[in-house]
Amino acid sequence: MATAIAALQRVRSSSLIDLIGLVLLTSLLLWVVVKFFEDPTRFLNVAVIGLTTGAIYGLVALGYTLVYGILQLINFAHGDVFALSGLVASTIILSVLGLDEDTSAIIVVLGLLATLAVTMPLFAVVNAGIERVAYKPLRHAPRLAALITAVGMSFIVQNVALALYGVDFESVPNFIPRTAAIDIGGVVIQWNKLAVFMIVIPVLLAMTWFVRSTRQGKGMRAVAQDTEAAAMMGINVNRTISVTFFLAGSLAAVAGLVYLLQFNVRYDTGFELGLIAFTAAVLGGIGNLTGAVLGGLCIGLVQAFNEGLDGTPGGDWTRSLVFGILIAVLVFRPEGILGERTPEGA
Amino acid sequence: MSEALQGFASRVRTERGWWVAGGVVVGALIYPFIVETLQVLPLIGDFVPRTGSMVVMLVFTMMALGLNVVVGYAGLLDLGYVAFYAAGAYTAGWFASLQFEQVTFHFGSTVSNDLPGIHISMWFVLAAAGIFTTIVGIIIGLPTLRLRGDYLAIVTLGFGEIVPQFVRNADESGLGFDLTNGTYGITPIDSLGFGSFVLRDQQNKDDLYYWTAIGLILFTVFCCIRLRDSRLGRAWIAIREDETAAAAMGIPLMRTKTWSYAIGAFFGGIAGAFYSSFRAGAFPADFFFNVSIFILCMVILGGIGSIWGVLAGGMILGYLNIEGLSTIGAKVQDAGLDFDPTKYNFGIYGFIIVAMMLFRPTGLIPERRHKIELAEGVRDSPFYDVQTEGTLTDRDPSDN
Numbered sequence A: 001m002a003t004a005i006a007a008l009q010r011v012r013s014s015s016l017i018d019l020i021g022l023v024l025l026t027s028l029l030l031w032v033v034v035k036f037f038e039d040p041t042r043f044l045n046v047a048v049i050g051l052t053t054g055a056i057y058g059l060v061a062l063g064y065t066l067v068y069g070i071l072q073l074i075n076f077a078h079g080d081v082f083a084l085s086g087l088v089a090s091t092i093i094l095s096v097l098g099l100d101e102d103t104s105a106i107i108v109v110l111g112l113l114a115t116l117a118v119t120m121p122l123f124a125v126v127n128a129g130i131e132r133v134a135y136k137p138l139r140h141a142p143r144l145a146a147l148i149t150a151v152g153m154s155f156i157v158q159n160v161a162l163a164l165y166g167v168d169f170e171s172v173p174n175f176i177p178r179t180a181a182i183d184i185g186g187v188v189i190q191w192n193k194l195a196v197f198m199i200v201i202p203v204l205l206a207m208t209w210f211v212r213s214t215r216q217g218k219g220m221r222a223v224a225q226d227t228e229a230a231a232m233m234g235i236n237v238n239r240t241i242s243v244t245f246f247l248a249g250s251l252a253a254v255a256g257l258v259y260l261l262q263f264n265v266r267y268d269t270g271f272e273l274g275l276i277a278f279t280a281a282v283l284g285g286i287g288n289l290t291g292a293v294l295g296g297l298c299i300g301l302v303q304a305f306n307e308g309l310d311g312t313p314g315g316d317w318t319r320s321l322v323f324g325i326l327i328a329v330l331v332f333r334p335e336g337i338l339g340e341r342t343p344e345g346a
Numbered sequence B: 001m002s003e004a005l006q007g008f009a010s011r012v013r014t015e016r017g018w019w020v021a022g023g024v025v026v027g028a029l030i031y032p033f034i035v036e037t038l039q040v041l042p043l044i045g046d047f048v049p050r051t052g053s054m055v056v057m058l059v060f061t062m063m064a065l066g067l068n069v070v071v072g073y074a075g076l077l078d079l080g081y082v083a084f085y086a087a088g089a090y091t092a093g094w095f096a097s098l099q100f101e102q103v104t105f106h107f108g109s110t111v112s113n114d115l116p117g118i119h120i121s122m123w124f125v126l127a128a129a130g131i132f133t134t135i136v137g138i139i140i141g142l143p144t145l146r147l148r149g150d151y152l153a154i155v156t157l158g159f160g161e162i163v164p165q166f167v168r169n170a171d172e173s174g175l176g177f178d179l180t181n182g183t184y185g186i187t188p189i190d191s192l193g194f195g196s197f198v199l200r201d202q203q204n205k206d207d208l209y210y211w212t213a214i215g216l217i218l219f220t221v222f223c224c225i226r227l228r229d230s231r232l233g234r235a236w237i238a239i240r241e242d243e244t245a246a247a248a249m250g251i252p253l254m255r256t257k258t259w260s261y262a263i264g265a266f267f268g269g270i271a272g273a274f275y276s277s278f279r280a281g282a283f284p285a286d287f288f289f290n291v292s293i294f295i296l297c298m299v300i301l302g303g304i305g306s307i308w309g310v311l312a313g314g315m316i317l318g319y320l321n322i323e324g325l326s327t328i329g330a331k332v333q334d335a336g337l338d339f340d341p342t343k344y345n346f347g348i349y350g351f352i353i354v355a356m357m358l359f360r361p362t363g364l365i366p367e368r369r370h371k372i373e374l375a376e377g378v379r380d381s382p383f384y385d386v387q388t389e390g391t392l393t394d395r396d397p398s399d400n
Helices: A002-038 A040-071 A077-097 A105-138 A143-165 A191-213 A215-225 A227-232 A237-262 A269-284 A289-308 A315-332 B002-039 B051-073 B082-095 B122-144 B149-169 B205-229 B231-241 B243-248 B253-279 B289-302 B307-334 B345-359 B368-376
Strands: A180-184 A187-190 B104-107 B117-120
Touching: A002 A040, A002 A315, A040 A077, A040 A187, A040 A191, A040 A215, A040 A237, A040 A269, A040 A289, A077 A105, A077 A143, A077 A237, A077 A269, A105 A143, A105 A237, A105 B345, A143 A269, A143 B149, A143 B289, A143 B345, A180 A191, A187 A191, A191 A215, A191 A237, A191 A289, A215 A227, A215 A237, A227 A237, A269 A289, A269 A315, A269 B149, A289 A315, A315 B122, A315 B149, B002 B051, B002 B205, B051 B082, B051 B205, B051 B231, B051 B253, B051 B289, B051 B307, B082 B117, B082 B122, B082 B149, B082 B253, B082 B289, B117 B122, B122 B149, B122 B253, B149 B289, B205 B231, B205 B253, B205 B307, B231 B243, B231 B253, B243 B253, B289 B307, B289 B345, B307 B345
Parallel strands: B104 B117
Antiparallel strands: A180 A187
8 A cells, every 4th residue: 555655646746847857758759750751762761871870879879788787887998999909900900900892701700700700809808908998996895986997098098099100080991882782672782781780790699608608697686686696696796797898898899890891980989979878778778688778779860860860950069969868868767668676677 | 271272283284375377376376487497397397288288177177076066075986977068068068159040139248249159258157057056966866866876876877978969969860859969069168258359369379278277276275175164065074974974864865966966067167168269169079978977077186075186186187188198298209109098098097096996985185074084984775764764853743
């Protein structure tokens, strides 16, 4: 009875804010539907671009959400690890493997796999190393201390990238053709966009399998839920945290490669993209893995619609729009799309 | 007996503290007269900053003191302080430059009376910038301060990104009305001065701006000390140490946090307006995320919550940023090493942040109470969610 009354009270007290949020969301969805019927082909083409970018955001967002789930720490350095991995991947592709536009498809596929085989373990170790050096000693300090340290680490990693690669953009030649792979009535999916999904989807499946089914994955979820109880059940908390950073680092390496196939990478790419990816993680519900990917896709779509459709603020305002969304989410629904309302949450 | 001794000892200590503070103030005031003598000293002479550089160092130190109110006193991590800096600078741009050519309004200005645009005396503009920025702080704070800890950090970071992008885009093409003159920024911004006595036109303008900056710093330090010991300041520290207990003791969380945010913003605004007058312009390229981190780094290096620490930290980092790193770089390159520390300045600040957090989290000059907190730990995680329940005092009686 008492809980029912409490629940009622909660509904009443938050209904106004929820209502405003609902109105905003409905008008946004209406706008999207209207835009779709104005010019479906263009809308879908823009949506493809958005989903491709969004898939990358989702990958990076997973790294944030994994770490936040376990340590309740926003690992600011994650975005910079991602950018550094992209830079290293460019070196491997250009200097070591020497792929270019004339390379045959099989070699390209093998080359990309080889690149991943190097960068994934490398940045898994780098990420876990960052945790070991900077975050582990602060595990019992106020949360603010760890957060500030994460900001500092972000700058350190960024400057390592600056020292190694300078201020120029790195890019790879179009060895994946930009010709249409799929063309349905004017809606085109190019090969290089398809390649993104061909890399991202298996990685996501593998990660889901790891977290859901393996012993270590179960341990991760247990630690995320209750560290002390997990430790009492015999789970090695330190190792689990390291494994989480391993996983996040290797996901960042995949994202770095995929991003490199689409765009240019520079030492400070990771900072802005990291913020966007973090927004995606919050949008989806921080700590929730499916939510991170979903949030990434949403942000990707928002960005693409803003830059590709008429009647929007346009590319100059993308960042403001994304952070506006972040603030709106935190005000109206701090638990995100898929998250649960917890006492700690926001 | 021992109590009397301790009382005597503490009185001596405070008196010595006042002597030290007085000495520093006097030294600071005569700095422009002795700087040339200091610069010819052997060994250290090259490292002595020019008076003009000192002005910039003082401006950033003032911002660090403002941020210290938010981060140090109330324990709210603000990663978007640059937004207040920008707000202050652009207030100066709006009220003391040629920006709004549509109108001609003069009030105690130092420029000729037939120039178009709004020209209000910079002294009033400094105050107006403080007030405007306070309002901005409250507007940003109200929706976000309900959030806890790291969420607050990320939202302030969001605002810190939105505000610079806004000033960069808010021109004819982006907004339909030229509010900020886009990427070119607003320039020239009027000088400080009284009637025909214009600081910028004087021979020793750097010295004059320097003494004004010293005045502003003294004002800020005075406010910080009085605030820290006030009822409000003690409420901030209570919230920092244990939010739940503070709420249980009857501190209205939202109102108290919003005040810390607003007051922190106030100093940032004044510093921003002063700096834009010194540089004669407000340029959007100055307002990027790294500045927020730079100022935060000053607070951390000096000692979170410690006024004297933040003063020291601000001056040290300000010096490194404006002159020190390039001087050191020149020395290093003279010695034959190809290394340019100015290129990696933010890497160096990042390193300082991490190193301080790991090895001396209380900063160079720790605040006593904060030291105890770090040693004994604080209750970071609440028993129940204060946000959804409201504070005990703010709760509407009809709810029960």
